[in-house]
Amino acid sequence: MSDDNQKTLCDYLEEELQVKDPKAYINLIQPATHFCLGCGRSVVRAENVCKPKKLPYNILYSESD
């Protein structure tokens, strides 16, 4: 096994995971607890996006995660 499982949802979408394996994709995004500041994608686990931000995102306190 390589270290490929650290891929982000952002990477998976480039490979069209949502088309090739919708079930795996859905498992990554629901119920979403974080979203990606870089791409706007929502995910279950912070490590699955390139710029994770916890939900709900409060603009007023954006300095702290």
Ligand SMILES: [Zn+2]
């Ligand atoms: Zn991203």
